[in-house]
Amino acid sequence: MEISQGGDDSYQKKFALPVDSEHKSTEFRLFSVAAPHMRAFHLSWISFFACFVSTFAAPPLLPIIRDNLDLTATDIGNAGIAAVSGAVFARIAMGTACDLFGPRLASASLTLLTAPAVYCTSIANSPVSFLLVRFFTGFSLATFVSTQFWMSSMFSARVVGTANGVAGGWGNLGGGATQLIMPLVFDLIHHIGATKFTAWRIAFFIPALFQSLSAYGIFFLGQDLPDGNYSKLHKSGDKHKDNFSQVFYHAVTNYRGWILALTYGYCFGVELTIDNIIAQYFYDRFNVNLHTAGIIAASFGLANLFSRPGGGMLSDLMAKKLGMRGRLWTLWIVQTLGGVFCILLGKVGSLGVSIAVMLIFSVFVQAACGLTFGVVPFVSRRSLGIISGTTGGGGNVGAVLTQVIFFRGSRYSTETGLTLMGVMIICCTLLITLIHFPQWGGMFCGPSSKTTTEEDYYMSEWNSAEKEQGFHKASLKFSENSRSERGKRIGSAPTPNNRTPDTHV
C-alpha cells in the first residue's frame, strides 16, 4: 500500500479501480479484493456479519438454553431487548470514534472488545448472567457504523449507495445465517458426545472465534482511507485531526440526521424486532415445529443477501436520473410499502400466505435500510461518523421501542402487534417529506435558490479560521463530487491522472 509523502503526490498513486479526486473508487466490483477499496469492503462486511452472528446466536438455541438456565418468557424477552439496546449508544460512540481515529482501528477494537462477551456466554449460569452477556455482545452491532463510514470513505457518490447497501446487507445476513449455523454446530457437538447443556456452550466458541479473527483481519489488512491510515495521514499533514466539539456540534444541529435516525428505527429497528420474535410467532400461531420455525426465521434474515443491496443500488439508480430528490422519494415509497405489508402480515391467517407476505415484507423493509444509507453520506461531510452513528443508533432505538410497546407481556397478541407496528412504520416514515437540502431540494420542493451550491452547504460546516488553515479541503473535493446528486447526468470531477488498470496498489 503506497502512502503519500506529501499532499501533492496524489497524482503518483495508482489504484486498481478508477477513482475520483478524493481517490474514492467510482466503481463497485464485487468479485475483486483489490486494496484498498474492495479489500476494505470485504473486510468490513465479513466482520459485521460475524458480529451479527454472535448477537443473534442465542435465539435459535433458546429451547436448550432456557431449560439449562431456568429462564422464563420475561427473562427471554428482556435479554432480547438488552441485545439490541446496548448498540444504541455504542453506535453513536462508534461514529465519533470513526471521525477521530478512523474506521479500521475503531471497528477492530470494538469487535475484539465484545468478543469476551461471546466467550463468556459459555459460562453463563443464570437469567441475569444471560442478560448481561447478550447486552454486551449486542454492542458489537456498532460495527455497522464503521462499515458504512468506511464505505463512504472509499466509494464515490455514484456508487456509495450500492457499497453501503451490499456491505450492510451482507452483514445483516448474519442474523439469518446464525439461525441455521448455530443449530447445526450444536447438533454436531451433541452428536460427538457432549450433553445438550454442554454442547450449546461449546457451540458459542464458533461465533466468538470468527469474530476475533475478523478483527485481526481488519487491523492487519485494512486501511482507513484510499490514501492511507489516519495515524500516518495525521502525521504527514494530509489529514488534520479534527476538533471533536465542532464535529459533534455540526452533527447534532443537522435536523436531517435526526429524521433519518427516527425513520431508520422503522426499517432496521423493525428488522431486528422481527429477528427476535418471528420464529416464536410461526411456532405458536401455526403450530410448526421448532426446526421449521427456525428456517422461516432464517429466510427473513437471508433476504438481506439481495434486498438491502438492492435498496442501495436503487438509490444510486434513482440518483442518476433524479438526484437526491429521487433518493428521498424512493426511500419514502419503499418504506411505506414495507409498513403496508407489515399490517398485512398480522392479518393473514394461513401459513403459506403468511410466509409469502413475510418475505415480501422483508424485501421492502431491508431495501428501505439500503435506501436510507444512500442518503446518509450526503447529510454531512465533516460529521459523517456521528451522523452515521446516530442513524444506526436510531435503528436500535426503534427495535427497543417496538419490542417494548408491541411485543412484551400479553397486552397485544403477536399478530395485533405486527399490524400496529405496520401502522407506526407508515406514520413515522412520513417524516421523510420534511427533509430538504438547500442545494438539491426535498420531496416536494426544489432547491432553495438557483444559486445555492454544494459548496455552500458543505462549507457551512467550517468556520473561517479553519478554512484559513485549509482543514476544509476534503469537504471541498466532496462538494465537487456530490454534484451528481443534482441528477442531470453531471458526473463527479474526474481524477487528474490516467485511470490505469494496475492490479496492485
Next chain:
Amino acid sequence: MAPAQGNCRIGLAISTRTRTLSLATISFAHTCYGGVLFSTLPQTLAVSASPTDGQVLKAGEDNITVTWGLNQSFSDGIDSAYTEVKLILCYGPISQADRGWRKTVDNLSKDKTCQFTIAHRTYMRDTQNFTWMIERDVPTAVYFVRAYAYNSSGNEVAYGQTTDAKKSRNLFKVQAISGRHSSLDIASVCFSAFALLSVVGFMALEKRGRNSAEN
C-alpha cells in the same frame, strides 16, 4: 387450529424402550390431527414414585422408582382396551408459570406439560415398577409423574398421576446439571484475556506507527 379428525396417528413403536422416544413422541404428537382431551380421561391407574414431597434430586445421579398398576377400586373389565402404558415426567405449575413452551392444554396433541419419558411398557394388570436414572438433559424444575394408558390405535384412554387434580401436592424437584466444565471456563477466560490484550497491542502498534511516520 388443527382440524379435528378421527384417529390420531401417534405412531409409537410398541416394543422399543429407547430414550429418543421421548422427543419422537412429542414431535409425532404435534403432527397428530385432532387429539384426545385430557378432561375426558378417567383416572383409573394408580401411580406412585419414590421421591417424597419437596425432595430435591440430581439429574444424572439420582434415580426415581415408579410403581404403577390398575387402581383396584375399579371394576375388572375397565382395562380391556389398554394395550400400553407410558410413564412420563411432568412439570408442576410453578415451573410452567411464564413459560409458554411448557403450557398445559386440554388437547393432548398440543399439551406440553410432560416432556420426558420414564418408561414405556405393554400394559399388565399387575403392579409393575421401574427405576429410572434422571437423564442429564432434564432441566431444573418441579415435577410429578403421570402414566397414560393407550389403546391399540395409540390413543390415550386413561391416566394416573402422583399428584392431585390441582397439581399442588407431592411434587418433587430436580436439580439439573449446569453443563459447565472447568475446561470450558478456563478456555473462555483465556480467549477473552487474549482478545483484550490484542486491543492493547493494536493501540501500541498504532502509536508506534504514528511515531515512526516521521520519515
